[in-house]
Amino acid sequence: MTHLHAGLSPETIEKARLELNENPDVLHQDIQQVRDMIITRPDIGFLRTDDAFILRFLRARKFHQTDAFRLLAQYFQYRQMNLDMFKNFKADDPGIKRALIDGFPGVLENRDHYGRKILLLFAANWDQSRNSFIDILRAILLSLEVLIEDQELQINGFVLIIDWSNFSFKQASKLTPSILKLAIEGLQDSFPARFGGVHFVNQPWYIYALYTLIKPFLKDKTRKRIFLHGNNLNSLHQLIHPDCLPSEFGGTLPPYDMGTWARTLLGPDYSDENEYTHTSYNAMHVKHASSNVERECSPKLMKRSQSVVEPGTLKHEDQNENENTQPLLALD
Secondary structure (H helix, E strand, O other), X not given: XXXXXOOOOHHHHHHHHHHHOOOHHHHHHHHHHHHHHHHHOOOOOOOOOOHHHHHHHHHHOOOOHHHHHHHHHHHHHHHHHOHHXXXXXXXXXXXXXXHHHOOOOEEEEXXXXXXXXXXXXXXXXXXXXXXXXXXXXXXXXXXXXXXXXXXXXXXXXXXXXXXXOOOOHHHHXXXXXXXXXXXXXXXXXXXXXXXXXXXXXXXXXXXXXXXXXXXXXXXXXXXXXXXEOXXXXXXXXXXXXXXXXXXXXXXXXXXXXXXXXXXXXXXXXXXXXXXXXOOOOOHHHHHXXXXXXXXXXXXXXXXXXXXXXXXXXXXXXXXXXXXXXXXXXXXX
């Protein structure tokens, strides 16, 4: 076993082999072949090219080396093209800090029964006088940067749940095509994470209308991983076990504490009333802290019910069968 697999369980290594085509015997050769492609893009500043960093891109693209390099290039190109977004890209940046405190994103301590990390967004909590959409996007990207340091998550991936309860039409009107495109480019096209599902609950009718604005930017693979549950939490529970979810989503866990993830990133001096003195996040500290409190949901052998609707086909119960039902934001 290569040192790049240090800390991984035999089961996870086997999962990487079966699902991602990861072969420990040729791992270093695969990484080097991606690194050798860097010379073909002199227009991009590749600021990090170590083995562990390149490996996450290979895993995100199932060890298709050309696709992994394309994702690596897009990762740095996105940052070069949006320099203001990544200036002071730290948890104590005022804009990022406010977004984190307000729960953008929420990150559950538990993983689901597939070992995936669960991210939450409570859309109605977006106070547009307090948080810009860009700062929320920055907080999400920063959170993913921290989480993706965990090799287990590089292999198992993430799921995202967006609760649209009480999300107003006025709030939705602020989601312009340009900022939605920016989010899709940053999450779908430029980040080395595996997203196993994007789940919408309690979505209002105008979220469907917004889909037409972003449809040209979504990959087919992305659309197939979007699930529209409406107010039918039973369909959500067929895909994410209630033991893994807070009560807001019909789960058995207590209501989600919006400060949970902010406290993890900002450290022991966290206070939602005071300013912070931290100058950066410590990815290794976060990984260590998460491992102490994190528990993977018990029903590892839980099988999907045969009644589960295939990805991308769940519809709002009041929606006409002929209407296009894909929603707004999607990750890949």
